[in-house]
Amino acid sequence: MDLLDLALGNLLSPIILCFALGLFAALARSDLTIPEAVAKGMSIYLLFAIGFKGGVAVDTAGFSGTLVGALLAGVFLSFALPLIAFGLLRVMTALSTLDAAAVAAHYGSISIVTFVAGTSVLDSAGLTYDGWMVAVAAAMEAPAILSALWLVARSGSGRQMDSDLWREILLNGSIVLLVGSFAIGWITGPEGLARIESFIVSPFQGVLCLFLLDMGLVAGRGLRGARGILRPGLLAFGILMPLIGATAGAAAGVGLGLGTGSVMLMMVLGASASYIAVPAAMRVALPEANPSVYLTLSLGVTFPFNLTLGLAIYLAVARMLTGG
Amino acid sequence: MDLLDLALGNLLSPIILCFALGLFAALARSDLTIPEAVAKGMSIYLLFAIGFKGGVAVDTAGFSGTLVGALLAGVFLSFALPLIAFGLLRVMTALSTLDAAAVAAHYGSISIVTFVAGTSVLDSAGLTYDGWMVAVAAAMEAPAILSALWLVARSGSGRQMDSDLWREILLNGSIVLLVGSFAIGWITGPEGLARIESFIVSPFQGVLCLFLLDMGLVAGRGLRGARGILRPGLLAFGILMPLIGATAGAAAGVGLGLGTGSVMLMMVLGASASYIAVPAAMRVALPEANPSVYLTLSLGVTFPFNLTLGLAIYLAVARMLTGG
Amino acid sequence: MDLLDLALGNLLSPIILCFALGLFAALARSDLTIPEAVAKGMSIYLLFAIGFKGGVAVDTAGFSGTLVGALLAGVFLSFALPLIAFGLLRVMTALSTLDAAAVAAHYGSISIVTFVAGTSVLDSAGLTYDGWMVAVAAAMEAPAILSALWLVARSGSGRQMDSDLWREILLNGSIVLLVGSFAIGWITGPEGLARIESFIVSPFQGVLCLFLLDMGLVAGRGLRGARGILRPGLLAFGILMPLIGATAGAAAGVGLGLGTGSVMLMMVLGASASYIAVPAAMRVALPEANPSVYLTLSLGVTFPFNLTLGLAIYLAVARMLTGG
Amino acid sequence: MQTHPAKRVEIIIEEMMESRLCEALLKAGVKGFTVLPVHGGSGRSGHWTRAGQIGRAGGMRAVVCIVRPEALDTLLNAAFSVVERHIGVVSIVDCEVLRAERF
C-alpha cells in the first residue's frame, strides 16, 4: 500500500468523514449541535477506555525498561518542542512574546483524540503498538506549559506560579482520568477487561465517530469566526510545526528501538497540539494571551491536518524507518 | 397473524411500553425526567445510526431508479399533504388561518422516531425494506414548511422568506445529520459498518426504549398542560389526518411497485407528523401561531396514535396491498 | 475463599477502583468532573436495566409466595430501621430531634447502586439470586420517610403531610422507573430482553464503573467540605448502623428461607442508606434539618464502607447462615 | 423608546421548592416568570456545585419575575410564604420595561 492509497483509505474512514461532516455543517451554518454535556461525556469515555486498555496491555506484556525510556523521552519532547515552536513563531509571524509562548505550549503538549485516531489507523493497517504509549501521552500533557511560562518569565512579564496553578496543571481532569484508568487496567488486568470489554472495546470506534463529528463542528465554528486571525505565516506554522514535532518523535522512537506502531504513535504525540488541557491552563496563567489565536491554530488547522494527511504520512515514515 | 394479534404484539413490545411508562409518569406528575442533554444525545445517536445503516444498504443493494422515484414521490407528498390538512382543519376546527397553516406544515413533514419504530415493527415481523427509505424521510422533512408559508402568504399575512430562513429550513440539524450519515454509510459501505456495528446496531433498540420513555414524558406533560386546547374537532383531526397521510403514502408506494416493507414505511412517513424540525421553523417563520396547538396535536395525539395503533394498521394494509 | 480474600478481590475490582479514583481526584482537588446530565443519564440507565432484568427474571422463574413475603419484610424493615437509627443517634451524637429524624430516614431507605454493586459481587462469586429482589428494593425506598415524619410529629414540630408530598414520595422518579421497567421486563419476558440485551446487559458493568467514578467524586467533594460535621460519634454511627441494618436483613432473609444470594442482597438493602430519593424528600418535608449532615453521612461514610468492606462481610455472613 | 416602571424580583430557591414557588406566584396573579438554572453557590449552609450530582436535593434555581409596582406586595407575600422556612434569597430591583401591557 503506498502513501496515496493509505491517505485515501484514511480519508474515507467513518471517523474522518464524521469530522468532515461536522466541519461542513459548521461552515454551512447548520444548527446541528451536540450538547456540551454529551460531548464531555464522550471525551470522558474515550479517556477512560484508552487508559484502561493501555494498563491492561502493560499487565499482559510486562513492565520493561523501554517504557521508562519512552516516558523520559516524552517528557523531554514536551519541554523542548515549545522552545522550537516559540523560535519559529517569532520568525514566521508577528505574534507578541506572550501570544507566541501561549501557542508554543500547545504544540509541546498533545491531543489525545489525535492519538486515538492514530491507534485506529494502526488497527486497520493490522499493526500493533505498545499499550503503555498511552502513559507517554499522559506524561507529555503538562511539561510544555512550564516551558511556556518560563519563556514568558524570561521576557519579564508573566504571572508567578502559585500552588493552585501547579495543582491545576498536574491534576487536571484528563491527566487524572488517563493515569487513573491506566492504573486500574494494570491492577485488574485481563480479568478486569473481560468484565467491561463490551463497554470500552466494542462501541469505541462508534463513540469516536460521534466525538469527531463534534470536533468538526467546534473546529468549523472556530474557523468561521477567525478569518481575520489566520494570516499566511500562522497558517504555515500550523502545518510546519506538526511535521517538526513528528520528526522529533520519530528520532526518539527509533533511538529507543520501538516497533513500527509505537514509532508512529510517538510521531503523532510530537505532532499533535493540545486543545483541552493547555488552553484551560493558559486562561489562568497567561490571561492576556489571545485565546482565539491558539484555539484556532490548534483545533482549526493542526488537528484537521494531522487527522487527514498527517496520520498517513507518519505511518508511511514509521514503516520506512523501522522496515515494518 | 391477524390485525388484532399484530396490534397487541406491537403494544406489548418494550419500546411501546416504555412510551406508555413515560406517559403515565408525566400524567401522574412523577418527577421522573431525562436531562435535556441526554435526550438530545440519544436523538443524535438515533439519527446517525439510522442514516448510516440506510447508506450502507444502498451501497450493498446498488442505486436504482426506484430510489429516485420514491424521493420525488416523498417530496410531492410533503408539499401536498399540508394542503389537504389545511382544508380539513378549516372545516373541522375553529383554528385561524395562521394556526391551521402551522399545524398543516407538521403533517406534511415526518417524525423520524415513528419511522424508526416502523422499521422495528418490520424487523420483528421478519420483513425487509429498502435501506434508502431513510433518504426519502430526509427529503420529506422540509417541503411541507414551504406549503404552509404559501398558504399564509396567499391569505395576505405572513413573513417574507429571507435567506437565513431558507438555510435554517434546508440545513437544520436533523436533515444534515441524517443525510450526512447516509452519505458516510454509502461511502464506507459494509467495511465501515463492520467497524462501528457494535455501536450503531446492537444497542439501537435499547436506546430507542429510553428515548421513547422521554417522548412519553414530554407528550404527557404536553397533554397535562393542554386540556383546554384539545377540543373534539382538533382531536379527531389528529387521528383522521394520519390515516389520510398513510393512504396517500400507500398509493405512492404501490404505484412505484415497492415491496411490502417499503410500502409500509411510505405509509408511516405520510402518516407521521413532525415535532422537532417543523415547530422550530414555525417559531421563526410564523411566530404568531400558537405553539401549544401544534405541539400538543403532533406529539400528544398523532404520535401516540401512530405508535400504538397506526403502525399495526399500516403493516396490515401494506401486506394486503402487496400480498406480502 | 476466606473473608480476607473476598474483601481484597472486591477491593481490586474495576468498579471499586473507579470509586477510589473519584474519591482521590476530589480529595486532591483535581478539576475532574462528570457533567450532571451525564451522571443523571447513567443513573437512569442503571435503574432501567436493573428493573428490566428483575422483571424478566420473575417472568422466567414464576411468581411465588416468597416474593410477597420478601416485599412485606422489606416494607417492615424500612419502617422499623429508622426507629433504631433514631434511638442510636440520640445516644451516640448531639444531633437535634429534627436532624436525627432526617438522618434516620436515610438508613431505613436504600441505595440502589449499593444493591447493584452487591449483585455484581454475587456474579463474580458465581452465585445466583432471585430476580424480584429489585422489587423489594423499590418497596423499601419510601416507608422510611414516613417513619421519620412520625418521629418529628411526635416531638411536636414538623410539617403536615400534604397530597403533593405524598405524590413526591411515592411517585419519585427512581421508584417509577424501577417499578415501571420491572413491569415492562415482566410483561415482555425473555423475548423482550433478547431485543435490548446488548444495551442493558453487556455494557452494564462498564457504565457502573463510570457511575461509581462520579459517586467517588461527589463523595470526596462532600467529605472535603464537611470536616467540621463528622465528629467521632456520627462517624461511628455511619459504620455501626449498616451492620445493624444488615443483621436485620439477614434475619428477614433467613426467616423467609431465601437462598444465599438473596439473603446477601436483603442484608445489603438493610445496610445501605439512601442518597437520592430521601434527601430530596427531606428538603421538602423537613427543610430545617441540615442537609450536609445526612448527605455526608450517607454518601461519604456509609456508602464507601458498604462498597469496600460491607459487601464482602455480608456475603461471608450470608454464606455462613445459609451454608451456601 | 417608551418604557414603563416595573419591579424585577429575583428569588434564589431550592430546586425541590421550585414547583411550589411557581404555583404560589401564579396563584398570586403574577402574569409570568422565568426560571434560570443555577450552577452552584455559597451561603450559610456551605459551598456547593452541581457538577456530577445525581440527586435533586442539592440544586437551586433562580426565578426572575417582572411585575407592575402595585403588584409587588402580593408577589412578595406569596413568595415569602414558600421561602420562609427554606434557604434562599429574595431581591427586588426597580426596572423599566417595554410593552407594559404584558405585566
Next chain:
Amino acid sequence: MQTHPAKRVEIIIEEMMESRLCEALLKAGVKGFTVLPVHGGSGRSGHWTRAGQIGRAGGMRAVVCIVRPEALDTLLNAAFSVVERHIGVVSIVDCEVLRAERF
C-alpha cells in the same frame, strides 16, 4: 472603587430568535452581551420546562447586555425590532460598572 453609571438590559427571548437578536445587537454597536440558559418559565403561553425536551422550539434564553446610558435607545430599538412579533420580555435597570472603557 471608582464606578460609572450604565444600563443593564435583560431580554428573555425564544431560543430560535437568539442568533437574530445577537446579530441585531452587534449591528446596533453594542460592545458585548452574555447569554444565559433558561430552565423554564411561565407566561401568557403557559408553563414550560426544558427537562428532557428534544426540539429547539420550546427553549428560551436570557440575554444580558450592559451599555452606556447614551447607547440605550439604539439598543432598545434594535432589540425591539427582533422581539416585536415574538414572545419575550425586555427590562432595563440602572447600574454601576467598573472599567467603563469596556462598554
Next chain:
Amino acid sequence: MQTHPAKRVEIIIEEMMESRLCEALLKAGVKGFTVLPVHGGSGRSGHWTRAGQIGRAGGMRAVVCIVRPEALDTLLNAAFSVVERHIGVVSIVDCEVLRAERF
C-alpha cells in the same frame, strides 16, 4: 412586606477563574453568592457559545452576590483583584431584600 436596601453585584467571568473568585469573595467576608451557568456571549474577544465544547477554556459563569451597602467596597476590591487581568464584566445595582439579617 418589610424590605431593606442592599447591593446586587453581578460578575461575569471565565469559568477557569470561578474558583479563585469564589475564594476571594469568601475571604472578603461575603456571606453568600450564586453562580449561574452562561450559555454564550460576545465581547471584544468575539462571539462564542457553549454548544458541544469539550474544554473548559471557553466557558464563562455569572456570579451574583447580594451584600449590605457598607460591604460593597470590600467586595469590589476583592473581585477586582481577581478580575483585573482577565476578561469579564462587573455591574452593581441597588436592590431591596427580605430577611436582611442574612447578608
